[in-house]
Amino acid sequence: MDVFKRFEREVPEWFLDAKLGFMVSWGAFSVPAWGEPIGELGTIDDWKEWFKHNPYAEWYYNTIRIEGSPAREFHKKNFNDCDYDDLLDMWKAEKFQPDEWAKLFAYAGAQYIVPLSKHHDGITLWDAPGTGTRNTV
Secondary structure, three states: OHHHHHHOOOOOHHHHHOOOEEEEOOOHHHOOOOOOOOOOOOOOOOHHHHHHOOOOHHHHHHHOOOOOOHHHHHHHHHHOOOOHHHHHHHOOOOOOOHHHHHHHHHHOOOOEEEEOOEOOOOOEOOOOOOOOOOEOO
16 A cells, blocks of 8 residues: 555564574553463454453553443552543552563563553553653653
C-alpha cells in the first residue's frame, strides 16, 4: 500500500541478523500484575468472552471495565474498585535494576530490546505532551 511508503526506513545491518529480541511492557497494570489464567491461548472462540476473560495484564484497564469479568471482581476485592489511574500513584520503580535486566536478556540470547513507551491503557512512560497526569513521571 502506497500510504505506508512514508514509514519505510533502512533497516540496520545488525538487525537483519538478529534472531531474538524482547518487547517489555511495564506500567500501571504492573501494580495488580494480574491476568486471568485461562489456559492455552485460542481456547476461547467468542471475542466477547475472550475480552471478558483476557489473560494479559497489559489489558487490565480494559478488562476491569467489563461487568462480571474476573478482572473486575479481582479489582474490586484487591483495590477497592479504585479508578485505574489511581494505580499510577502505587506504581513504583524503586526496585528497577536495568543492569540486571540487561544481563538477563543477554543471557537469554536477546540481540535487541523494545521497551513499550505506551500501551493499551494510554499511559506513557515519559512526560509526553498532552498526557497531563496520565504518565509515569
